[in-house]
Amino acid sequence: MKIIKLNAIDSTNSFLKDLAQNSTLENYTVAITEDQTKGRGQQESKWVTAPLKNLTFSIFVKFNKLRINQKRYLNFAISLAIYDALLEKKIDKISIKWPNDIMAANKKICGILIENTFIGDRIKNSITGIGLNVNQEIFPEYLKNVTSLKLEKGFDFNLNNLLNDILIKIQEKIKLLENNEFDLLENSYLNVLYKKNIPTMFKNCQNEIFIGIIYGISTDGKLQIQLEDDSIKEFGIKEVSFL
Ligand code: BTN
Numbered sequence: 001m002k003i004i005k006l007n008a009i010d011s012t013n014s015f016l017k018d019l020a021q022n023s024t025l026e027n028y029t030v031a032i033t034e035d036q037t038k039g040r041g042q043q044e045s046k047w048v049t050a051p052l053k054n055l056t057f058s059i060f061v062k063f064n065k066l067r068i069n070q071k072r073y074l075n076f077a078i079s080l081a082i083y084d085a086l087l088e089k090k091i092d093k094i095s096i097k098w099p100n101d102i103m104a105a106n107k108k109i110c111g112i113l114i115e116n117t118f119i120g121d122r123i124k125n126s127i128t129g130i131g132l133n134v135n136q137e138i139f140p141e142y143l144k145n146v147t148s149l150k151l152e153k154g155f156d157f158n159l160n161n162l163l164n165d166i167l168i169k170i171q172e173k174i175k176l177l178e179n180n181e182f183d184l185l186e187n188s189y190l191n192v193l194y195k196k197n198i199p200t201m202f203k204n205c206q207n208e209i210f211i212g213i214i215y216g217i218s219t220d221g222k223l224q225i226q227l228e229d230d231s232i233k234e235f236g237i238k239e240v241s242f243l
Contacts (some may be wrong), residue, residue: 001167008051010038012058013113013129019115020125025060028171032057032163036104039131041111043237047131048140054148055132055159059167061174066123072221074099075114075184076189077173078128082110083192084173085166091152098223099237100212102132106194107147108207109133130166134159190216194242201243204235209243 009015012031019025036056039047049056066074076118079100086094086102093105096243102110113129133139133148135156149157176185190196196214203209204227215232222234 001030001156001171002026004029004031008035008037009033011036011040011129012056013040013115014038014129015056015062016127017115020060020071020127025062025125027060027062028167029060030057030167035190036131041131042113047111047129048114048143049131049133050136053136054134055163055166056193057163058126058127058129059170060127061170062125063123063178065104067179068118068123069119069219070182071116072217073177073185074116074123074126075112075221076185077113077132078170080185080188081169081173082112082130082132082166085162085169086110086149086151087125088165089140089149089153089157089162091149094192095194095196096189096192098217101186101194103194104147104152107145109147109149109152123214128170132162132166135160145180165170180181186217202235203243205239 012033016031033056035051036049039049041047047203079096083096083101091104095103097103100112101108110132114126116126117124133146135150136148137150139146193214199211199213201209201211212227215224215226218224218234222236223240224232224234226232
């Protein structure tokens with residue numbers, strides 16, 4: 001495993017993407033920065049982090065046989081790696097909010113951005129960016145409902161140790177993926193899903209509010225929600241949000 005440490009960079013995902021385009025990257029190459037100036041989040045959002053306080057890194061992983069229609073298992077694997085690492089730190093009430101926000105006591109503690117490169121019907125490699133709130137205690141007003149390890153536990157965490165623990169977990173989960181342990185990954189993911197089995201309020205892209213219960217994840221990674229009339233409807237990432 002190769003770890004590239006950067007004092008400051010626009011985005012560790014973009015950095016690894018450029019590197020992968022211009023050179024042959026070793027499997028599990030990691031880029032980590034103390035200060036990310038133009039962090040990218042899901043759905044073209046921005047990811048803002050406090051310099052030196054948090055974990056801000058990306059990891060490059062190569063695949064030989066993972067098919068595009070198995071993409072959701074990669075998301076399960078990465079989300080579970082972070083989930084497990086936080087569980088080991090005894091963070092209370094951790095869950096995974098579909099598709100891959102990691103929550104602690106109903107507040108977001110970690111964001112994940114997975115960017116894949118394809119070849120034919122296969123995923124050739126992926127760059128996974130992870131932004132984990134670690135020692136940050138004060139968040140800007142517009143970031144509602146967020147927390148950090150420090151806010152949850154009351155003490156500072158060593159960023160290097162935490163990074164090592166997470167990287168080990170990521171490798172463990174990717175091994176499961178390579179060993180075709182798809183059901184195990186799916187069941188583990190569903191088991192720790194945020195708002196699982198609880199009637200929950202959602203908003204669709206027409207801004208309509210509705211109540212439903214999470215039923216599962218479709219083969220193309222959509223969220224399946226059981227509606228009040230018992231029908232099951234599937235929603236893509238842009239089609240639904242939690243209220
Ligand atoms: C999200 O929840 O919207 C995903 C956030 C992902 C942020 C991480 S920080 C490291 C990596 N580099 C980026 O530009 N984004 C990801």
